[in-house]
Amino acid sequence: MENISRRNFFRKIGGGVITASGISSFALLLNFGTSYKFKPLYHVSKKIERMKGGGEDFLLRPPGAQSEEDFLSKCIKCYLCLEACPIQAIKIAGRDKGKAADTPYIIAENTGCDLCFNRENMRCNHVCPTDALMKMNSDDKNKVLEDMKMGAVLNMGIAVLDKRICYAWTNVSVCWACYEICPYKSKAITTGLRNIPTVHPEWCVGCGLCVEICPVPQKAIVILPPGTKMEAGGASSDIIREEGGKQWSFEVDKTESRAVPDTVNPEDVEQKMKEKEGGDSWKPSEKVDIMKF
Amino acid sequence: MLQFIRRLIQIFVIALLIIIPILSLYEILIENFRLPMVQGRGWQQIFDFVDSAMRHFTEDPVKIVKNIKGNIFWTITIYDFTLSDPLILVGHIFGSRAFYISLLVSALPFIIITILFGRVFCGWICPMDLLLELNNKIRRLLYKIGLRPYNIIFSRSHKYALLFVGSILTFLLGVQLFAFIYPPAIINREAVHYIYYGSVGMGVVAIAAIMLIEVSLSERLWCRYFCPGGGLYSVLGTGRLVTIVRDKNLCDDCADCNKACEFAFNPMRDKFGMECNNCGKCISVCEKKGLSFKFSLPWRRTKT
Numbered sequence: 001m002e003n004i005s006r007r008n009f010f011r012k013i014g015g016g017v018i019t020a021s022g023i024s025s026f027a028l029l030l031n032f033g034t035s036y037k038f039k040p041l042y043h044v045s046k047k048i049e050r051m052k053g054g055g056e057d058f059l060l061r062p063p064g065a066q067s068e069e070d071f072l073s074k075c076i077k078c079y080l081c082l083e084a085c086p087i088q089a090i091k092i093a094g095r096d097k098g099k100a101a102d103t104p105y106i107i108a109e110n111t112g113c114d115l116c117f118n119r120e121n122m123r124c125n126h127v128c129p130t131d132a133l134m135k136m137n138s139d140d141k142n143k144v145l146e147d148m149k150m151g152a153v154l155n156m157g158i159a160v161l162d163k164r165i166c167y168a169w170t171n172v173s174v175c176w177a178c179y180e181i182c183p184y185k186s187k188a189i190t191t192g193l194r195n196i197p198t199v200h201p202e203w204c205v206g207c208g209l210c211v212e213i214c215p216v217p218q219k220a221i222v223i224l225p226p227g228t229k230m231e232a233g234g235a236s237s238d239i240i241r242e243e244g245g246k247q248w249s250f251e252v253d254k255t256e257s258r259a260v261p262d263t264v265n266p267e268d269v270e271q272k273m274k275e276k277e278g279g280d281s282w283k284p285s286e287k288v289d290i291m292k293f
Numbered sequence: 294m295l296q297f298i299r300r301l302i303q304i305f306v307i308a309l310l311i312i313i314p315i316l317s318l319y320e321i322l323i324e325n326f327r328l329p330m331v332q333g334r335g336w337q338q339i340f341d342f343v344d345s346a347m348r349h350f351t352e353d354p355v356k357i358v359k360n361i362k363g364n365i366f367w368t369i370t371i372y373d374f375t376l377s378d379p380l381i382l383v384g385h386i387f388g389s390r391a392f393y394i395s396l397l398v399s400a401l402p403f404i405i406i407t408i409l410f411g412r413v414f415c416g417w418i419c420p421m422d423l424l425l426e427l428n429n430k431i432r433r434l435l436y437k438i439g440l441r442p443y444n445i446i447f448s449r450s451h452k453y454a455l456l457f458v459g460s461i462l463t464f465l466l467g468v469q470l471f472a473f474i475y476p477p478a479i480i481n482r483e484a485v486h487y488i489y490y491g492s493v494g495m496g497v498v499a500i501a502a503i504m505l506i507e508v509s510l511s512e513r514l515w516c517r518y519f520c521p522g523g524g525l526y527s528v529l530g531t532g533r534l535v536t537i538v539r540d541k542n543l544c545d546d547c548a549d550c551n552k553a554c555e556f557a558f559n560p561m562r563d564k565f566g567m568e569c570n571n572c573g574k575c576i577s578v579c580e581k582k583g584l585s586f587k588f589s590l591p592w593r594r595t596k597t
């Protein structure tokens with residue numbers, strides 16, 4: 001008799017333990033705000049930065065995306081674009097982005113999109129199974145480039161230059177890096193006689209290459225949402241210094257830029273990152289409000 | 294034999310889950326001349342292996358690899374031929390409030406297969422099914438050693454409700470919601486995320502939670518009651534042509550098939566329902582060989 005009751009007892013305990021684990025896993029499911037990070041094995045970009053404007057996030061979408069609402073309603077989060085991008089420009093938005101969680105976007109400060117210039121077609125919108133990214137292929141690449149100017153289908157964002165910290169404008173040093181890398185060189189960015197760059201929003205497509213290359217740690221040039229050209233007053237892309245309005249801030253992590261692995265060996269990068277975590281050596285500025293509109 | 298083939302297909306498809314993203318990453322490394330700069334010794338070996346394997350076949354691996362992206366579970370592109378899950382089509386129609394013809398074409402193969410064979414995606418391809426079947430083995434083991442996990446029964450119509458409510462919410466919010474809750478999509482996403490960035494998101498926790506709940510609280514809870522994809526496949530496969538048929542003369546009412554069926558149908562009394570995923574477990578478990586796949590037109594079948 002005693003034997004049977006003991007077995008029953010163990011049964012009850014076991015059942016209780018199993019039930020409790022089931023219920024606690026429900027609790028885990030509800031705890032949706034956090035994301036569990038594992039130690040990176042092969043990492044390209046560990047840190048996801050954010051750009052915030054007026055409380056709302058601006059996410060730079062891959063080329064071919066129309067408006068943000070349109071993109072969100074169509075993107076099925078399949079990550080074909082991410083697999084296809086040959087320069088790994090496309091990253092994934094975290095849970096903190098709310099509605100836009102898990103969608104692909106580009107962090108211009110890390111890696112800009114080179115618009116697949118020397119390739120047969122734009123890989124990301126070529127593979128996208130939905131029309132979240134509109135297909136843009138043409139046999140004649142030059143014709144495509146002509147079509148891709150501002151206001152046409154390709155309209156990712158708009159570059160805005162901050163004259164207060166740009167090395168060229170402040171005479172800190174000679175610099176026209178953004179001019180050199182721009183796919184619409186001498187159209188979207190011109191330098192004039194004194195080799196000082198100016199952005200022309202009617203040509204800029206918002207690819208973000210200029211942001212990637214800009215040597216100023218806080219980035220003297222940033223990408224703002226496509227509609228911003230209206231606020232900036234059409235032709236001029238200077239930052240209008242007025243009180244109030246939108247505040248933009250962003251963090252930059254140069255160690256994970258695409259340029260680094262080609263010039264520095266990985267141990268150095270790791271060393272640098274360790275130093276950075278220690279906090280005494282080189283450090284990117286944290287969340288500086290550099291501009292006011 | 295049937296079960297062996299089924300497992301083989303499932304494992305092959307899961308292998309693709311890992312192989313395709315690694316090949317994509319390999320393509321990126323080759324294109325940017327960064328193959329020697331891979332961080333981590335394990336990864337270095339993997340990419341070296343991939344490289345030597347690819348060089349066996351072709352001079353220019355990039356040409357092949359760049360044309361294969363994605364996964365069979367959610368969407369896959371091979372040389373401009375795209376295959377998508379029908380749930381994508383439903384979500385896209387409601388989300389974008391428009392009809393995208395290429396997406397319809399890419400979803401068509403699965404739709405036709407489902408109309409002909411029923412819910413075979415669940416039984417033969419879905420990675421979650423393999424996971425949960427193995428999970429269910431643990432549950433049955435618990436039964437054997439004398440612990441009795443709870444078995445809460447829900448209504449099977451929950452999954453149609455979830456499909457309906459999900460579609461309406463997708464329509465109203467303008468966000469593709471199915472991708473957040475549909476396990477094949479989650480597994481695909483987390484695998485790509487892990488291989489590319491070395492970290493995983495909440496999806497893994499959600500999958501683990503479903504597995505824990507199934508062991509402890511309710512047998513095959515997700516697929517039976519809640520999966521919107523399973524609901525869609527059930528609806529599409531209502532009038533399927535291939536069904537499991539019982540030979541009344543051979544059957545001796547041993548009920549082995551009923552025990553084997555993970556979806557809790559009643560093959561012994563010919564109650565398969567439109568949700569049967571044609572996995573064939575009941576067929577292989579029947580000692581009298583009384584069950585078999587049969588081809589028949591739905592309107593010719595006699596109701597029992």
Ligand code: SF4
Pocket residue numbers: 062063084085086087088089090113114115116122123124125
């Ligand atoms: S256009 Fe090319 S480089 Fe730019 S995001 Fe798409 S795939 Fe990447």
Ligand code: SF4
Pocket residue numbers: 074075076077078079080081082104124127128129130132133
């Ligand atoms: S390929 Fe298209 S649908 Fe898929 S994640 Fe990229 S943008 Fe979204």
Ligand code: SF4
Pocket residue numbers: 158159181182183184188189199203204205206207208209210211
């Ligand atoms: S100005 Fe900058 S963002 Fe605009 S097209 Fe040129 S490089 Fe791209």
Ligand code: SF4
Pocket residue numbers: 161165166167168169175176177178179197210213214215216220221
């Ligand atoms: S790259 Fe930066 S610092 Fe150099 S000219 Fe352009 S905006 Fe100024």
Ligand code: SF4
Pocket residue numbers: 414415416419420421422476477515516517520521522523524
């Ligand atoms: S019901 Fe859903 S999760 Fe289960 S096997 Fe089918 S598709 Fe996969």
